[in-house]
Amino acid sequence: MQTSRPQQFVAVFDFGAQYGQLIARRVRDLHVYSEIVPCDISAEEISRMAPSAIILSGGPASVYADDAPDMDKRIFSLGIPVLGFCYGQQIMSVKLGGEVGHTEKGEYGPATITRQGTSRILDGTPDTQTVWMSHRDAVARVPEGFTVTSTTDVCPVASMEDASRNLYATQFHPEVRHTAYGKSILENFLFGVCGLEPNWTMDNIIDEKVEAIRQQVGDSKVILALSGGVDSSVVAALVHRAIGDQLTCVFVNHGMLRKGEPEMVEEVFRKQFNVPLVHVHAEERYAKLLAGVTDPEQKRRRIGTQFWKEFFSVAQKLDGVKYLAQGTIYPDIIESGARKTGGKASTIKSHHNLIPFPEGVHFDLIEPLDHFFKDEVRELGVSLGLPAKMVYRQPFPGPGLAIRIIGEVTPEKLAILKNADAIVREELDAYNERLFQETGERNSEHSCWQYFAVLPDIKSVGVMGDERTYQRPVIVRAVESSDAMTADWAKLPYDVIGQISSRIVDEVDGVNRVVYDVTPKPPATIEWE
Known part of the structure; x- marks a missing residue:
């Protein structure tokens, strides 16, 4: 576009x-x-x-x-x-x-x-x-x-x-x-x-983008891969405002989403926004595909390739689809080493938004957010009327929990990580909400921008009651950032970290230790894989 x-x-x-x-x-x-x-x-x-x-x-x-x-x-x-x-x-x-x-x-x-x-x-x-x-x-x-x-x-x-x-x-x-x-x-x-005027506001941006989408699409149909994350959700709302039911959203459920995530996607887009939505249940196919795979890039490639197979199998059943809308934003382009900006960024990791079309399949792209940073996308989402729980939702990688499980993805590990991650998010959601009530700002300098659990491929010795245990540790990652280009580890109060640790060990079977990642980006990335 x-x-x-x-x-x-x-x-x-x-x-x-x-x-x-x-x-x-x-x-x-x-x-x-x-x-x-x-x-x-x-x-x-x-x-x-x-x-x-x-x-x-x-x-x-x-x-x-x-x-x-x-x-x-x-x-x-x-x-x-x-x-x-x-x-x-x-x-x-x-x-x-x-x-x-x-x-x-x-x-x-x-x-x-x-x-x-x-x-x-x-x-x-x-x-x-x-x-x-x-x-x-x-x-x-x-x-x-x-x-x-x-x-x-x-x-x-x-x-x-x-x-x-x-x-x-x-x-x-x-x-x-x-x-x-x-x-x-x-x-x-x-x-x-230069004599310029400060007139580039979100309302103006929406009007410009809606008009540009209408002019490009005309009477054609558009398909969009909807993950429920901020980027794809904002694109869905923006494109739907422009062309209504000419848009079909496809939600590919690969089984590695966070706890309660599929239900939220259904609630917001099917029931609240009345967006045409196809929910693809691919959990079993992905489980077989990832069995025995430990290399993170191999995980990404397999998940990305299968995603397109699932996605395009739906697209080919729809008549008149000419365009593919994507939630590509600036950090996606930069980290994937793409040259859309004219820069020379090194490729840090592959990105699902930028995987090429399979052979013999082509759609013209609509990428209305490709010059926006994450917090600008959030602001756009607010102006479009998306619910706050989705707009201020933290980023989540396309491969999902597969790249937050170090090593092979198994049903046992997925269950552990989903439950531990739900506790991390519940506690830090509450922490951020308390900060919002105190400061009146959603993105105060002390709030967490992204937070999640990671499951390493090791076990450690512990003691529960009078018995020795040999179970898995959980790593908690929480960072402060505004645009994902840089990030610092969140300086959480000790009582908040202690509450997270206690709950995970007490409530999640198979975990006996919790550690906190205190590495900024750079030198680390926000994700572990």
Whole structure:
């Protein structure tokens, strides 16, 4: 599906920065639509896209390296305001006749800049302020027409600008929260320099997406794989609002869903929203398929392949289906190493949303969420009228509990994990609800964003009563995050952790130990497999 862009939007050039998607996100936080584009996009193509502004991301390379990301110099002559960060400042300098040098001392983390003279993007910020740096190279000589607007003890050009050409740049990262006045800098650029309006709201987004879906689909039919998770649920509600009963949702039950999950999907979509729903009971087929399989990627491949077999067997029985709607979001694309954003992300794991069509089968794709982060999807779901229990439901992987069971998936292990996981979710649902009542925020900095149980393929010694036991441990994983790109382990109160541990050991047969995972992402991923 072609992206339906608002009339005003910001193009973010991706030079391979770890913060590239974060830049796009920060712009959208200010209610201006933004979109990631490849850094080597041509001046002609960017002219056709007609962005209101351009932001050049940072990047890990040296601007003088043979394989350094490059950009079309002519873009600086298009009259479009440009703001560069880190590598973006360096490549702007080199392309326009300045010089970049390798400093004797790098700057990593907090640094203090001192303003020099007037600056449109630093307007209204203090003369000295804390910013976030991450560099060894730095601009040594600014291009003709530019003035230096701030420095640090290490960096002679912490920021520079040529106001006459609307070209601005910083060596630091305004998009990172650690830059104290980063939001003000972005606001100065977007609203002061570019004259944009903060009018990209959820109501406008829904109207735009609904109209785009109607234009693309026409009188054709659409099929959607509905898991009951946030992404597929929001797509189902959005597409159903656009085309009504032209949409059919297929719920493939592979038997590895969380306790009570199939019943909730039926309740919300069949009874509340009256969406045409086909419930495929494939539990026994999946159990046979996974017998003896221990490798996590093999599990994913088998589950994904069988999913498409189940899904397309239903699709082929429906007449006139031309489109497949998917709940693909930004983190899916990035972690799967796809190049939709023009980036060069490494493949971390396969993803069920991005598995190719089986041979001989084709549907045109509708992916209305592929430029949204998770919390934006949740906000969209609220505006669409989905129930809170579904919108604020934590993410759940397509392969389900199969990748939260380390080793072979067996009926015994599934029963243990379903019951343990239900306790984790029940206790932390209640914990989050208490925080909501106290703070009035669903996503307060202390709440858990995702939480679940993992069953490792080991047993440990324990004592219950007067008897020695040799049973399974359960790992509890709870993290704080907003978009799944990064996450930190949740600093749960000891009494909450203790209650979870006690309940699991007391109520779940076959478990004698509970441990808590305290690893952030990175270096770990949120999931274990």
